[in-house]
Amino acid sequence: MNEIKSAALVxxxxxxKGQKLFKRACARMRDLPxxxxxxxxxxxxxxxxTVRRALEKKPDLVILGGGDGTISGLVDLLVGHxxxxxVLPLGTANSFARTLGLPLGIDGAIDVFxxxxxxxxxxxxxxxxxxxxxxxxxxxxxxxETVPHNLKKVLGRVGYLGWAGVQFAKFRPFMLTxxxxxxxxxxxxxxxxxxxxxxxxxxxxxxxxxxxxxxIVVQAVTARYKRTLFKNWFTSFFGMEARHQDTVTFTGCDLxxxxxPSLPISIDGEVLAHTPIRAKIAAGVIxxxxxAPPEAAA
Numbered sequence: 001m002n003e004i005k006s007a008a009l010v011x012x013x014x015x016x017k018g019q020k021l022f023k024r025a026c027a028r029m030r031d032l033p034x035x036x037x038x039x040x041x042x043x044x045x046x047x048x049x050t051v052r053r054a055l056e057k058k059p060d061l062v063i064l065g066g067g068d069g070t071i072s073g074l075v076d077l078l079v080g081h082x083x084x085x086x087v088l089p090l091g092t093a094n095s096f097a098r099t100l101g102l103p104l105g106i107d108g109a110i111d112v113f114x115x116x117x118x119x120x121x122x123x124x125x126x127x128x129x130x131x132x133x134x135x136x137x138x139x140x141x142x143x144x145e146t147v148p149h150n151l152k153k154v155l156g157r158v159g160y161l162g163w164a165g166v167q168f169a170k171f172r173p174f175m176l177t178x179x180x181x182x183x184x185x186x187x188x189x190x191x192x193x194x195x196x197x198x199x200x201x202x203x204x205x206x207x208x209x210x211x212x213x214x215x216i217v218v219q220a221v222t223a224r225y226k227r228t229l230f231k232n233w234f235t236s237f238f239g240m241e242a243r244h245q246d247t248v249t250f251t252g253c254d255l256x257x258x259x260x261p262s263l264p265i266s267i268d269g270e271v272l273a274h275t276p277i278r279a280k281i282a283a284g285v286i287x288x289x290x291x292a293p294p295e296a297a298a
Contacts, residue, residue, distance in 0.1 A: 004034050004061045004084070004113065008054035010074070011065035011088065012047060013040035018066070021090050021106060025065065028110050036063070044070075051077045060084060061113065061289065067091020072132040072268035075123060078286055079130060084118045085288040092202070096133040096268070099197030099211055100290050118287040121211040124196035125280040131267045134200040134209075137174075137259060137275065138191035138221075139229065141266040143167045168226070174263060176220055179256040187248065190229040191221040194257070194265075194279045205236050208249055214283040218250040218257060255279045 009029065011022045022040040029036045037057065039050050051074050054062060062078060063086035064071050071087060078085055089097035089104050100119075103109050123130045143164050176189045193200055195209035195217045209217040221232045228246050235243035258276035265273040 006034055006057075006059045007032070007036045007061035007063060007086065007113070008057065008059045009036050009038040009063040009065065009088070010047065010050050010054060011038075011040050011090070012044060012067075012070040013042050014044055018090060022065065025088060025106055025110065028107060029113075032110070032114055034060075047074060048077060055081055055083065058083075061086050063088055063113065065090050068093060068095050068133055068268040069270045071096055072130075073270065075132050075286065076130045079123070079282070083287075085286060086113050087288065093199075093269075095199035095202055096197065098199045098202065099133055100288060102290065112289055112291055115292055116289045117292045119212070119290045120284045120287050122196055122214060123282045123285050124194065124216055125282055126194070126265060126267055126273050126277050127280075129267065129272065130282060130285075131196070133195070133197045133268050134206070135194040135265050135267045135273075135279075136192065136200065137194075137263045137265050138189075139168060139171050139226075140201075141264040141271050142171060144266055144269075145264045145271045171226055173223055173226060175260040177256075177258040177260075178218055178220075178250050180250055180252045181254070185250075187220060187222050188224055189220045190223045190226050191232070192257070192259075193217075193219045195219060196281070203233075203237050204239065205243075206249075208251060212284070214281060215251045215253060216255060216279050216281040218255055218279055220248045220250075221246055222248055253281050253283075 013019045013022045026038050041047050041050050061084045064074055065088035068091055087097050088109050094104055126135055147163050173188050173190050177184050177186050195206040197211050198204050198206045198209045206217055206219050232246055257279050262275050264271045
């Protein structure tokens with residue numbers, strides 16, 4: 001049983017859905033055996049400031065509510081503090097929550113704050129920026145970086161998918177260079193995943209990645225033709241063994257990664273860097289509340 005005496009909740013409530021879920025979470029958290037200082041942040045630019053103010057009160061638990069991008073963007077602020085991270089998965093993919101084995105529903109996730117146990121885990125790093133789960137290079141970051149502002153809002157999903165189709169037509173395989181300290185390896189690829197956990201986009205993709213391994217994993221989908229990317233996505237989504245046929249994996253504590261041409265990198269869904277970069281691991285740098293193992297729960 002955990003010994004949490006106080007908690008802070010910070011939710012990215014930019015959308016109407018986020019505001020509704022915040023109210024539901026607050027109502028559910030009234031049953032927790034400790035007080036929760038709750039904050040709904042409608043302007044994402046104010047999230048960091050809100051978390052910093054919450055940390056000033058020295059809570060035992062800081063609960064971050066949002067998608068993978070929200071969690072990854074704020075987790076840096078908890079490093080170096082004697083605080084436990086709680087995850088309230090409110091996103092679409094919720095890859096980090098899946099990696100931790102958390103329930104994806106609000107009620108189940110909140111129960112973990114009452115009955116769970118702290119677990120010390122690693123964080124990945126792109127240069128000096130911490131991230132929670134996975135970074136990527138390839139088609140998805142290209143779409144995210146180039147999509148016109150408000151296109152999805154104005155034209156809806158059809159407009160966004162149309163833009164994705166345009167970008168796919170322009171997309172080309174690219175050259176990847178990885179240096180693990182023993183020498184450079186070069187190959188032509190269609191996607192690269194830099195992983196601290198196995199899930200990406202809500203799908204299990206990187207078998208070798210674990211949040212407490214002390215290693216960062218770079219997985220490349222090798223191909224001369226972009227149709228191989230669809231094959232890899234398809235086989236990965238259905239958990240088929242064929243998903244391993246076109247992948248090469250590098251593992252280490254500090255890997256130099258470059259591409260030709262230079263490409264954007266999405267970090268847990270947000271484009272925040274461009275190659276070249278160093279992919280690193282911050283081993284055991286944070287504690288997070290996870291479900292208690294069966295023997296502990298019993």
